[in-house]
Amino acid sequence: MGKEEKARLDPWGITEIEDYSRLYKDFGIKPFKQLLSKIPNPNMFMRRGIIFGHRDFEKIVEAMKNKEEFAVLSGIKPTGEFHLGTLMTAREIIYFQNQGAKTFYCVADIEAYEDNNIPFEKSEKIAVGNIADVLALGLDPKKAYIYMQSKEMRVRNFAMIFARKVTLATIKAIYGERNIGLYFSALIQAGDILLPQHEDFGGPKPTIIPVGVDQDPHLRFTRDLAQKFKRKFGFILPSSTYHKLIKGLDGSPKMSKRNPMSYFTLHEPPASIAKKISNAFTGGRPTVKEQRELGGIPEVCSVYAINMFHFIEDDKEVAKLYSDCKSGNIICGECKQKTIDIVLKFVKNLEEKRKKYIDKAREILQVE
């Protein structure tokens, strides 16, 4: 595989990125670091460089600083239980809600159908658990608009209107050669992204879309449409932040359902989660003696990655893990066991909280 292909961002396929800084030049994504000191209350993804890029995030910084109106939209494709990828976007949306954003959370059931062949009835069932999860994680439903794509006519209407100004050549240039169903689902996503600016929700306003970088094609496509329909709807081009993609537990470039040992869901049996972490790819040395002498390599370690991305909240503790690993103060067996304990405590707590939100989730989604 050549370098050019590796830099390809594909929201529906496998995106492998070796060098994130290359995306600045290739796609015009701006480095996030320069904005960090200007953000009133940066979250841990921002502070740790996990969010590495953005488009037009300055508008959101201004809105946050001046306490002006802005919106956040994110969502989930209901293809299964929450995992560390969906946990990330859920935490990002909750962060922006806590910073005062009008909040929109979309269940992408049309995309689940077009991309994964999941029937709407099945999506509904999966979505109930997903929404209960996001509520259990802290999303305030009283201050959020949570909806299913297939039931939101404003999104479908936007998609239909936008379609008039999209040629096959344009959409192919962004997404490559795909079936029309996926192109249709891209138009629907554009409708989602601009929904917070619909007149029913108070019209144009800065809107932030926090996503994994593999979703950037949707942002480029929608920003182009927002520009084309600026005169008609007054749209403000949506802003975005991009987080890095977490590597698979087995050392593969990305956690993926195609490879069950590369990821775990937040609702699989504790023994299965523990087994996957025990078998995870690390930056350890072949022997304990060598590791004590040479130290480990946290930069390539999937156990370090899941701690850094999700399970250690205190920055100082992350720094300590890094230096303990580098100096050989800690070895992989002990480190994995600590990680298993933290993760299992987290999932147990989430499981208990989620049960309390199942009825609320049904009510929000209007599912029997």
Ligand code: SF4
């Ligand atoms: S000690 Fe921990 S962080 Fe370091 S390589 Fe081993 S598992 Fe990874």
